[in-house]
Amino acid sequence: MSPSHRLVRRLFADYGMLLVLLALGFYYSVVTITTHQPAGADAAQQVASRVQVGERVMIITRDTPEDAAYREELARSLQGRGALVAASIQGEPRDARVALEGLNADGKPLHVITTTTDCAAWTLLKDTATRFPTLGSPRILTPEPYRWPTFLTRQNLLNVANQIAVVAILAVGMTLVILTGGIDLSVGSILALSAVLSTALIQRWGGPNASPGTLWLAGAIAVAGSATVGLLSGVLVAGFKVPSFITTLAVMQVASGLAFIIARGGSIYELPDSFTTLGRGLGALGIPHAVWLMLGLYVGAHLLMTRTVLGRRIQAVGGNPEAARLSGVPVPGVLLFAYAFCGAMAGMGGVVQASQLKSGAPTYGQMYELYAIAAVVVGGTSLSGGEGRVLGTLIGALIIAVIQNGMNLTGVESYQQKIVLGLVILGAVLLDLLKRRGWIRRKTAPPANTR
Amino acid sequence: MPRLGASTSTALRAEYEYEGRKAWNGSPSHPNQKSSLFPPRGPIGLILSTAMKTNRRRFVALSAFAAASAALPAAAADRKSVVGVSLLSLANPFFRDLGDAMRSEAAKYGLEVNVVSGDFDAARQRNQVSDFIVRKVAAIVLSPCDSKAVGTAIAEANRAGIPVFTVDIASLGGGKVVSHVATDNLGGGHLAGQAMIEALGGKGKVAILDHPEIESVLLRTRGFEAELATQRKEKGVTIEVVAKLPGGGAKDKSFKAAEDLLQSHPDLAGIFAINDPSALGAVAALEKAGRLQQVRIVGFDGMPEGRRAIQTGQIYADPVQFPDRIGSTAVQQIRKYLDGDDVKPEILIPTALYRKADADRDPTLKSR
Incomplete structure (x- = not known):
């Protein structure tokens, strides 16, 4: 076996779900192939080249940055070709109608309407011949469309990453807790608490005029507060041996109640525009800050789990707490860390969520604990603890995001979406069970793994 | 090549699991052998590998299809x-x-x-x-x-x-x-007020089961109270609102609130509930207290369960909303917009009173 072959084998053995993610991506690429239109200057030159010298032309575009470049270049090229631009519209169908009526009243013929595919879909432009008779019947020119999967557009892939960022951040913390053999049901409520706490602090310290320093401080306090709530769960689980399911169920109620009290039942929304930088602003390479944050946290957590003593101890505690204790692992300390870390991640998710929506409400994060658990399980981490990988969780979260996004793109309606998501989670858990019972085994004993 | 992630725990767990697995199916397996998905073995593996073989052919076909359709220039109108x-x-x-x-x-x-x-x-x-x-x-x-x-x-x-x-x-x-299409909640509140006056013959004490957190509900109660106030001035109606309790817009909370109302106001003649679940909660409380005959209820919405209660006389009347009209009007606005027509920024769809006579004629309730 060649080294590269072995590497690929190991990648898929360790991250088998990666294959599922790629297959899903391929599937949705095929089914979302549709017509797209080129934008900007190139498209404009292409359209202008189809206009004859001396023709009267109207330009219709929407008032968006994407259309602006197209419109400007189109006007330039048309003039260069010796065509006459009778009117140039940037706006809504109504604006185009008013302009067309004006031209119609002039009584001169209009030969060409140059526009975009999106505007050509306006019903206004479907029967110009009957509605504006003195114009003659102008040809409608749009950029020559090409076929491309909507799923595989840059904007959509960024959408997928941005949409899952919050759940994926929760799932980092959840992975650690599940690796210790526990579960944390409180992350959704802690997310809401953190969103409400950070926005309430910002509102108190200046509202819409709050300074960037204030925003950082409010976010940091919210994350620290969330970590404290997580620590509380950790104390109950580690110190009093209360089952984590019960502990975090109770903490979930407490955190949710606190969030409602802080927000006085409503939502907090008078925030500075700069607050949305974290959730919606674009960072390096045009990738949103929230996605960078998510990636950073995953890399950090991956290094923690694979390169540090603490990471090994977390796995040891989940694998067999008694054996871990006997071999000198400080079990309570490890548990405290895992729950506090999970709380902090939920807090981070809350700040990002509040930033994305530019408001904080106690209703945020409902059911998110289940999405986070689903991401962890789909990512191959065993619910019985001790076995799993942080990067697997990222793949699990992306699988969920791709399925949701793909179903939205293909127009699947909400009921069916729920069924599909449920089946995917069920399938992942079944796989996990089969793996652990040894029904699916490696063909050859791997020499690479023997110690 | 030892894995970086291989840890004390893996070793500990492997031993632990090994014992367990032996006990479970009796088949010996290497303690360090970690179960894994790829490549699979055993009966499941057989099925999987067969499936993968057939899929490979389909995979190639799909790729060819994808490449072909990407290359095809398409008409803009499709x-x-x-x-x-x-x-x-x-x-x-x-x-x-x-x-x-x-x-x-x-x-x-x-x-x-x-x-x-x-x-x-x-x-x-x-x-x-x-x-x-x-x-x-x-x-x-x-x-x-x-x-x-x-x-x-x-x-x-x-x-x-x-x-x-x-x-x-x-x-x-x-x-x-561009445009907002919704029920005329204020007008609906006025209708509810008229229904209450009609039900009580213009006199008596009424209470409101409220849910003031919601803007549309605020409009309903405002309309209801305004209708009573104008009729008081113009036609000598003497109905007075003696209490406003939060019912949460839900059956259970309204049930409790209505029970409290019946305790504190033994001479209550009517209840205006801001939606059907609240009205049905009040019905349950009245039934329990045996006062369904003395207290008239006016609800809001016209949901199927509410209309059935109107048919049996438990609720006197509902101003009904028309979600279908809201939906079709919204689509008409979209069409107008795309057609370049002027679009109104707000369109309110009026409600209509629905009484027992309407319920008796209602084809959707006939089956019961």
């Missing part, structure tokens, strides 16, 4: 205009009717409607909107899960040049909404 709709919840029959009406109205104009449920989750709704934007839909219709937080999603659609319409619930979060 894309049907889609309207993306995200509603508050599809668990509520009100929004189901609204969505269905949009779909059938849009079919008349050759538009396609894609309805998804926001499930009361502002973040989920925002994601749905960004997916609509990627699909370059012709228009977006929302009933906001959070009137404030929806502003960011609307602003995003605005930037992409896609018109946004709202139904039933208005946006208070900024961004440009």
Whole structure:
């Protein structure tokens, strides 16, 4: 076996779900192939080249940055070709109608309407011949469309990453807790608490005029507060041996109640525009800050789990707490860390969520604990603890995001979406069970793994 | 090559599991052998590998198809205009009717409607909107899960040049909404007031089961009280509102609130409940107290369960909403917009009073 072959084998053995993610991506690429239109200057030159010298032309575009470049270049090229631009519209169908009526009243013929595919879909432009008779019947020119999967557009892939960022951040913390053999049901409520706490602090310290320093401080306090709530769960689980399911169920109620009290039942929304930088602003390479944050946290957590003593101890505690204790692992300390870390991640998710929506409400994060658990399980981490990988969780979260996004793109309606998501989670858990019972085994004993 | 992640725990667990597995199926396996998905073995593996072989052929076919369709130049007209709709919840029959009406109205104009449920989750709704934007839909219709937080999603659609319409619930979060279509809740409140006057013969003490957190409910109670006030002045009606209790708009909470009302006001003659679940909660409380004959209830909505209660006389009347009309009107607004016509920024759909006589004629209640 060649080294590269072995590497690929190991990648898929360790991250088998990666294959599922790629297959899903391929599937949705095929089914979302549709017509797209080129934008900007190139498209404009292409359209202008189809206009004859001396023709009267109207330009219709929407008032968006994407259309602006197209419109400007189109006007330039048309003039260069010796065509006459009778009117140039940037706006809504109504604006185009008013302009067309004006031209119609002039009584001169209009030969060409140059526009975009999106505007050509306006019903206004479907029967110009009957509605504006003195114009003659102008040809409608749009950029020559090409076929491309909507799923595989840059904007959509960024959408997928941005949409899952919050759940994926929760799932980092959840992975650690599940690796210790526990579960944390409180992350959704802690997310809401953190969103409400950070926005309430910002509102108190200046509202819409709050300074960037204030925003950082409010976010940091919210994350620290969330970590404290997580620590509380950790104390109950580690110190009093209360089952984590019960502990975090109770903490979930407490955190949710606190969030409602802080927000006085409503939502907090008078925030500075700069607050949305974290959730919606674009960072390096045009990738949103929230996605960078998510990636950073995953890399950090991956290094923690694979390169540090603490990471090994977390796995040891989940694998067999008694054996871990006997071999000198400080079990309570490890548990405290895992729950506090999970709380902090939920807090981070809350700040990002509040930033994305530019408001904080106690209703945020409902059911998110289940999405986070689903991401962890789909990512191959065993619910019985001790076995799993942080990067697997990222793949699990992306699988969920791709399925949701793909179903939205293909127009699947909400009921069916729920069924599909449920089946995917069920399938992942079944796989996990089969793996652990040894029904699916490696063909050859791997020499690479023997110690 | 030892794995970096291989840890004391893996070794500990391997031993532990090994014992367990031996006990479980009796087959010896190497303690260090970690179970894994690829490549699989055993009966499952056989099925998987057969499936993968057949899939490989299909895979090639699919790739060829993808390459072919990517290369094909397409006509601009083959894309049907889609309207993306995200509603508050599809668990509520009100929004189901609204969505269905949009779909059938849009079919008349050759538009396609894609309805998804926001499930009361502002973040989920925002994601749905960004997916609509990627699909370059012709228009977006929302009933906001959070009137404030929806502003960011609307602003995003605005930037992409896609018109946004709202139904039933208005946006208070900024961004440009072309048109808002909703029930005339204030007018509905007036109708509820008229129904109450009619039911009580113009005199007696009434209470309101309220849910003041919701803007539309505020309008209902305001209309109700305004109607009583004007009739008091003009026609000598002597109905007075003696209590306003929060019923949460839900059956259980309204049940408890109505029980409290019956305790504190033994001479209560009427209850105005701001929606059908609250009215049904009040019905349950009256039944328990044996006072269904003395206290008349006016509800709101005209949901099937509420209309059935009107048929049996438990509820006197409901101002009914017309979600189907809201839906079809919204689609007509979209069509007007795309046609370049002027669109009204707000359209209110009036309610109508629904009494026992209407219930007796109602074909949807006949089967019972």
